Amino acid sequence: MDTKTHFAANLPKPGDSLASLSTPIPVIDEDRLAANIRRVQSYMDEHHLAFRPHIKTHKIPALARQQVEAGARGINCQKISEAEVFAAQGFEDILITYNILGDAKLQRLANLNDRISGIKVVADSIVTVTSLAAYFTGRKPLTVLVECDTGGGRCGVQTPDEAAALARGIAASRSLVFGGLMTYPKPDTEEAVEHFFIATMAYLAIDGIDCRIRSNGGTPSLFRAHLVPSATEHRAGTYIYNDRAMARAGHCTLDDCAMHVLATVVSRPTPDRVILDAGSKALTSDLLGFSDYGHIVEFPDAVITSLSEEHAVVDISGIDGIRPEIGERVRIIPNHTCVISNLFDRMTFHRDGIVTRVEDVAARGLVW
Amino acid sequence: MDTKTHFAANLPKPGDSLASLSTPIPVIDEDRLAANIRRVQSYMDEHHLAFRPHIKTHKIPALARQQVEAGARGINCQKISEAEVFAAQGFEDILITYNILGDAKLQRLANLNDRISGIKVVADSIVTVTSLAAYFTGRKPLTVLVECDTGGGRCGVQTPDEAAALARGIAASRSLVFGGLMTYPKPDTEEAVEHFFIATMAYLAIDGIDCRIRSNGGTPSLFRAHLVPSATEHRAGTYIYNDRAMARAGHCTLDDCAMHVLATVVSRPTPDRVILDAGSKALTSDLLGFSDYGHIVEFPDAVITSLSEEHAVVDISGIDGIRPEIGERVRIIPNHTCVISNLFDRMTFHRDGIVTRVEDVAARGLVW
Numbered sequence: 001m002d003t004k005t006h007f008a009a010n011l012p013k014p015g016d017s018l019a020s021l022s023t024p025i026p027v028i029d030e031d032r033l034a035a036n037i038r039r040v041q042s043y044m045d046e047h048h049l050a051f052r053p054h055i056k057t058h059k060i061p062a063l064a065r066q067q068v069e070a071g072a073r074g075i076n077c078q079k080i081s082e083a084e085v086f087a088a089q090g091f092e093d094i095l096i097t098y099n100i101l102g103d104a105k106l107q108r109l110a111n112l113n114d115r116i117s118g119i120k121v122v123a124d125s126i127v128t129v130t131s132l133a134a135y136f137t138g139r140k141p142l143t144v145l146v147e148c149d150t151g152g153g154r155c156g157v158q159t160p161d162e163a164a165a166l167a168r169g170i171a172a173s174r175s176l177v178f179g180g181l182m183t184y185p186k187p188d189t190e191e192a193v194e195h196f197f198i199a200t201m202a203y204l205a206i207d208g209i210d211c212r213i214r215s216n217g218g219t220p221s222l223f224r225a226h227l228v229p230s231a232t233e234h235r236a237g238t239y240i241y242n243d244r245a246m247a248r249a250g251h252c253t254l255d256d257c258a259m260h261v262l263a264t265v266v267s268r269p270t271p272d273r274v275i276l277d278a279g280s281k282a283l284t285s286d287l288l289g290f291s292d293y294g295h296i297v298e299f300p301d302a303v304i305t306s307l308s309e310e311h312a313v314v315d316i317s318g319i320d321g322i323r324p325e326i327g328e329r330v331r332i333i334p335n336h337t338c339v340i341s342n343l344f345d346r347m348t349f350h351r352d353g354i355v356t357r358v359e360d361v362a363a364r365g366l367v368w
Numbered sequence: 369m370d371t372k373t374h375f376a377a378n379l380p381k382p383g384d385s386l387a388s389l390s391t392p393i394p395v396i397d398e399d400r401l402a403a404n405i406r407r408v409q410s411y412m413d414e415h416h417l418a419f420r421p422h423i424k425t426h427k428i429p430a431l432a433r434q435q436v437e438a439g440a441r442g443i444n445c446q447k448i449s450e451a452e453v454f455a456a457q458g459f460e461d462i463l464i465t466y467n468i469l470g471d472a473k474l475q476r477l478a479n480l481n482d483r484i485s486g487i488k489v490v491a492d493s494i495v496t497v498t499s500l501a502a503y504f505t506g507r508k509p510l511t512v513l514v515e516c517d518t519g520g521g522r523c524g525v526q527t528p529d530e531a532a533a534l535a536r537g538i539a540a541s542r543s544l545v546f547g548g549l550m551t552y553p554k555p556d557t558e559e560a561v562e563h564f565f566i567a568t569m570a571y572l573a574i575d576g577i578d579c580r581i582r583s584n585g586g587t588p589s590l591f592r593a594h595l596v597p598s599a600t601e602h603r604a605g606t607y608i609y610n611d612r613a614m615a616r617a618g619h620c621t622l623d624d625c626a627m628h629v630l631a632t633v634v635s636r637p638t639p640d641r642v643i644l645d646a647g648s649k650a651l652t653s654d655l656l657g658f659s660d661y662g663h664i665v666e667f668p669d670a671v672i673t674s675l676s677e678e679h680a681v682v683d684i685s686g687i688d689g690i691r692p693e694i695g696e697r698v699r700i701i702p703n704h705t706c707v708i709s710n711l712f713d714r715m716t717f718h719r720d721g722i723v724t725r726v727e728d729v730a731a732r733g734l735v736w
Binding site: 105131149277311338343 | 375378452472492517526632634638649652681
C-alpha cells in the first residue's frame with residue numbers, strides 16, 4: 001500500500017479542533033484569508049487595474065477559484081507543472097512568468113497551449129525567443145511577453161531599447177504573438193517601472209507594435225500599484241496569506257497574517273532557552289532580511305535564534321513575565337509563507353480554531 | 369484523477385539520460401552513495417562502534433536497507449511518521465531522538481512500540497518523562513534514553529547530575545525502561561561528550577543503573593568518533609549524500625558529494641549575471657555559515673548570491689574564461705542535502721549519467 005494513504009488516518013479533518021492537531025503544522029485562518037483577498041481586489045477594482053494572483057504562494061486550485069470569484073482576471077504561475085495543475089482545474093488565462101527552455105518543457109508548454117486559450121509566457125533573451133519560435137513553428141502560435149528588469153536585479157532585459165528589440169523579434173515570428181511587457185520590480189520603485197513601460201511602448205509605437213499587456217507585480221508595495229498608470233495589470237502572490245516580511249514592508253499588520261505554523265514547546269533545557277518542534281523542515285531557513293526565523297504570537301519577545309531540521313532554538317531571555325512551558329503550544333507567523341506551502345502536501349484551514357477544510361497543495365512536488 | 373498520478377508521465381525513468389531530465393532536480397550518484405556508506409561503515413567496524421544511520425537525510429527505506437546491509441545496527445528517526453514508514457518496511461531497531469509530547473503522538477508511539485521490538489525514544493525533562501510514564505502505564509514498557517546537551521545548545525539536560533536524576537526517574541517508572549544516554553554534540557568536542565557520558569555512568573553505577581546505550585552523533589566530526597570510547601554507538605545522517613558543509617568541515621571532499629541539483633541557465637541579463645532555474649524551492653535557503661547558496665561544479669568561481677523561489681541569481685564576474693550560456697545545464701552541490709530531500713516527492717539515482725532508479729521519498733510530507 002502507498003505509504004501516504006496508509007498514514008492518512010493522521011490527517012486533520014473538518015471539525016477537528018486546532019488544539020488536537022499534531023505539530024508542527026501550518027494552518028490558514030479562513031476569515032483573514034477572505035479579508036486579504038477582498039482588500040486587495042477592492043483596491044485593484046477601485047483603480048481599474050486587472051489583478052492576476054500568483055498561485056506559487058498557495059498552489060491550491062480552490063484558493064485560486066476564491067481569488068477569481070472575487071474579481072481576479074486570470075492567474076500567474078511560475079512553472080509548467082503549476083500551469084498544468086491549474087489548467088486541469090479549468091483555469092484558462094495563465095501567465096507563466098518564466099523563460100521556458102528545453103525540449104521536455106517546450107513539449108508540455110505546447111500541449112498546454114493547444115488545450116487552453118490563454119497561455120502566455122515571458123522571455124528576456126533572443127536565445128529564449130529563438131527557441132520558442134522554432135519549437136512552435138507549425139503549431140498554434142504562443143503568446144510571449146518581454147520580461148523587463150526595472151531594477152529588481154533578477155531576470156529581464158536591461159533597457160527599454162532592448163525590450164523593444166526583443167518585442168520586435170517576437171512580433172516578427174510567425175509562430176509567436178507579442179503579448180506585451182512584464183516586470184517583477186523592486187518594491188517602491190513605481191517611477192522606474194512606469195518609465196520603462198512608457199519608453200518601451202513609445203519605441204514600439206513607431207513600428208505599430210501594440211503592448212497589449214503591461215504586467216507589474218509584487219505584494220510589498222502592492223497598494224502603490226496605481227502609481228504605474230501605464231500598467232494594465234498587477235500580479236501578487238503573498239498577499240493572500242501574508243507573512244512577517246509583508247508586515248515589515250507595511251503591506252499589512254501581523255493581524256492580517258492568515259498563516260500560522262503551530263508548534264509545541266518540547267524542551268526547556270535552560271531558563272533562557274526553549275526548543276520548539278518546528279525546524280527548517282517546517283519553517284524553511286528564509287530570513288528575508290530578518291535575523292530570526294519567525295514571530296511567536298504568544299511570546300513576541302522570544303527570539304527564534306536558530307533552526308535545525310526539526311527543532312527551533314528560542315531565546316526567551318527577553319520575556320518579561322510568564323515564560324513558555326514544555327508542552328505548551330504556540331503560533332508562529334513565518335517570515336515567508338510561499339516557501340512553507342512547498343513543504344507540506346496538504347494545507348489545513350480553520351475558523352475560530354475549528355478545522356473547516358483540508359486542501360491538497362496540488363501543484364507542489366511535481367516535475368518542473 | 370489525482371494530479372500527482374496525472375502528471376507522472378513527466379517523471380524520470382531508469383535508462384533516461386540525466387541530460388534529458390527537466391531541471392531543477394536533485395540526483396544521486398549511485399557509486400558515490402555506495403562509497404560513502406562503505407567508507408563510514410568501515411571506520412565504525414574498525415573501531416567496534418555500532419553505527420545507527422539517521423534516515424532524516426534521505427527518508428527512503430531502500431537506502432536504509434543499503435546502510436543496514438553494509439553493517440549498520442538499527443536506524444535513527446527524528447519523527448513518529450519517519451519511524452512509522454520505516455517500521456512498515458520491516459525496520460525494528462529504531463531510535464527516535466526526540467521528546468515526544470501530546471496524545472496524538474503518544475498514541476502512535478504506543479502503536480509502534482506494540483508492533484516492533486526496538487522502538488526507543490529520548491527525553492530531556494521530567495515533564496516528558498512523566499507524560500511518557502503516564503501514557504505507557506498498562507502498556508508494553510517503552511525504552512527511553514536521556515538526551516544530554518554536551519555543548520550543542522539544542523535539547524538535552526545540562527549536566528551529568530541532571531542526566532543521572534532523570535535516568536533514575538525513568539528507571540523507577542514501571543512503564544518505562546531506561547535505555548541509556550544520547551547526545552547530539554557540537555563537532556570536534558569529543559572530550560566534552562566523553563566526560564559527560566563517563567560522569568553520568570559513574571553517578572548511575574552507584575545506584576546500580578546500567579547505561580546500556582551511549583549514543584553519540586553527527587557527521588561533521590564522525591571520523592573522530594573513536595575519541596569517545598565510552599560511546600557504544602554513533603548516529604549520522606548527512607554522510608550518505610554529503611554536501612558542501614560536510615566538505616568544508618573536512619569530513620569529505622566535494623568529489624564525495626553524491627547529491628547534485630541539476631539546473632539550467634535560463635537568463636543572462638547582464639554580462640556578469642546569470643539566472644538558474646533552481647531557487648529556494650529546490651535548494652532551500654540553508655546557508656550553514658556559507659555566504660552563498662551552493663557550489664556550481666562547472667563554474668566554481670561563480671557565486672549564487674541570492675535565491676528567490678524559482679530563481680538563483682549568480683554573479684559570474686569572478687569567472688576567468690568561458691562563462692555559462694543560456695540553456696546550459698550545471699550541477700550544484702548544495703550547502704545542505706537533508707533539507708532538499710524534504711522538498712521532493714521522489715529522488716532520482718544515476719550511474720555515469722544514466723538513471724538507475726527513482727525512489728519515493730516515502731517519509732516526507734506526512735503528519736509529524
